[in-house]
Amino acid sequence: MDDIHRLIIDQVPHLRRYARALLRDADTADDLVQDCLSRAMGRLHLWTPGSNMRTWLFSILHNQHVNSARRLAHRPDQVDLSPDHATLQATQPEQSGRHEVRDLGRALEQLSEDQRQVVLLVGLEGLAYTEAAQVLDLPMGTVMSRLNRGRQRLREIMDQDDTPGLRRVK
Amino acid sequence: MIGSESVNQADLHAYVDGQLDPAQRLCVEAWLAEHPEEAASIHAYRLQNTRLHDIYDTVLDEAIPPELEAIVTGQTASRPGRAGIFHRSWMRLAASIVLLVTGGVGGWLLHGAPAPPTARLAASFADQAMGAHRVFVAEVKHPVEVPADQETHLVAWLSKRLGTKLRAPDLVSVGFDLIGGRLLAEGAQPAAQLMYEEADGRRITVYVRASGGASDTSFRFVSDQGVSAFYWVEQDFAYALVAPMERSQLMAIAQQAYSDLDQR
Missing domain, CATH: 3.30.200.100 (MucB/RseB, C-terminal domain)
Structure with a gap:
């Protein structure tokens, strides 16, 4: 395998992780990664050797996602499939650690998509702020304010969830 | 450059995400010692990152699906789909x-x-x-x-x-x-x-x-x-x-x- 193909393959697990966290459905997420890779292979000549493969691929993934979300916008049944409902029913009453973890997944869904993207690129994928700005094609200030609002919002949701009496009946 | 007098939101997030150099980190830590509310936020944000990894890092351990790998290696021209x-x-x-x-x-x-x-x-x-x-x-x-x-x-x-x-x-x-x-x-x-x-x-x-x-x-x-x-x-x-x-x-x-x- 060429070096360039190796570089791409190395990023696939990360693209899949981000896509899964963003879309909350494994199949939809892999479809997005598939679109991203097809597109990347079709424009491999546009990649500058030595430049950042991760931001290049994440940018393509982001653009593909924006395009498909736009197309599906009038079909909310297609984007609103939350696997959490299934998990919710299938999961037995659990220890508190597991409960917190799952609640963060659900809290993420309550963020705006803009905020979720930044929170995930930075908090999960570990992108530098400049890289996240590049991937999302946004000014740095916008990235920082979305990150700040997203994290604040997540915290509020989690705090609410932890309030006795308000906790959901499982 | 941040001084301990003026730590802003961006510095705090950069602290959470490990994007500060050691000197800046010390400044933020000194500042946080005097600002317990912000310190609580920092703690919550760090926990968010940890939990994100708890939920989603399992994806990294999964084998790459062959149809994704095939796109990159060029072993097949058409996308096989599911x-x-x-x-x-x-x-x-x-x-x-x-x-x-x-x-x-x-x-x-x-x-x-x-x-x-x-x-x-x-x-x-x-x-x-x-x-x-x-x-x-x-x-x-x-x-x-x-x-x-x-x-x-x-x-x-x-x-x-x-x-x-x-x-x-x-x-x-x-x-x-x-x-x-x-x-x-x-x-x-x-x-x-x-x-x-x-x-x-x-x-x-x-x-x-x-x-x-x-x-x-x-x-x-x-x-x-x-x-x-x-x-x-x-x-x-x-x-x-x-x-x-x-x-x-x-x-x-x-x-x-x-x-x-x-x-x-």
């Missing part, structure tokens, strides 16, 4: 049926599986065709450069630019009228897009360019976010038929396009 092997063999069968229908059996079957360079060329070709489809079918005012009422001019012009005699397949029998075409660039190479419209306004496109010496191929199918394409190379041209349809529906139109082109 139906996998069944789908691929179905495509071969479908291509054979087209052959029998059109009578173009000679030689074609002998080509067998194309060499990898051809396959890769074809994959990016389909990508271009689908991209052009997405861009122009949505156009209300200027979907085409030259309308179909000037078909002779359209075909002569595009033929001249492509450097080979172009033919616009007749798709009337499957319900699509030619509405016109436009010249496009695929890299430095000219390409043509012909657009057809159904009575209900649905549009499909045929994307054509010189095959550049690529050997003939059977039909290949690719589908991407609601848009599908059959593409093939025949004689001097590479063709892609692109439409917002499912395989079987598009197959009928592809058969008609192929058969019409083959008869001329």
Whole structure:
């Protein structure tokens, strides 16, 4: 395998992780990664050797996602499939650690998509702020304010969830 | 540069995300010692990151699905989709049926599986065709450069630019009228897009360019976010038929396009 193909393959697990966290459905997420890779292979000549493969691929993934979300916008049944409902029913009453973890997944869904993207690129994928700005094609200030609002919002949701009496009946 | 007097929100997040150098980190820590509310936020944000990893890091341990790896290694030109092997063999069968229908059996079957360079060329070709489809079918005012009422001019012009005699397949029998075409660039190479419209306004496109010496191929199918394409190379041209349809529906139109082109 060429070096360039190796570089791409190395990023696939990360693209899949981000896509899964963003879309909350494994199949939809892999479809997005598939679109991203097809597109990347079709424009491999546009990649500058030595430049950042991760931001290049994440940018393509982001653009593909924006395009498909736009197309599906009038079909909310297609984007609103939350696997959490299934998990919710299938999961037995659990220890508190597991409960917190799952609640963060659900809290993420309550963020705006803009905020979720930044929170995930930075908090999960570990992108530098400049890289996240590049991937999302946004000014740095916008990235920082979305990150700040997203994290604040997540915290509020989690705090609410932890309030006795308000906790959901499982 | 931050001083312990003026720590802002961005510095706090950079602290959470480990994006500060050691000196800056010390400044923030000193500042946080005097600001318990912000320190609580920092704690909560760090916990968020940890929990994100708790939930999603399992994905990193999963084996890369073969169909994703194949796209990168170029082992297959078409995206197999979830139906996998069944789908691929179905495509071969479908291509054979087209052959029998059109009578173009000679030689074609002998080509067998194309060499990898051809396959890769074809994959990016389909990508271009689908991209052009997405861009122009949505156009209300200027979907085409030259309308179909000037078909002779359209075909002569595009033929001249492509450097080979172009033919616009007749798709009337499957319900699509030619509405016109436009010249496009695929890299430095000219390409043509012909657009057809159904009575209900649905549009499909045929994307054509010189095959550049690529050997003939059977039909290949690719589908991407609601848009599908059959593409093939025949004689001097590479063709892609692109439409917002499912395989079987598009197959009928592809058969008609192929058969019409083959008869001329």
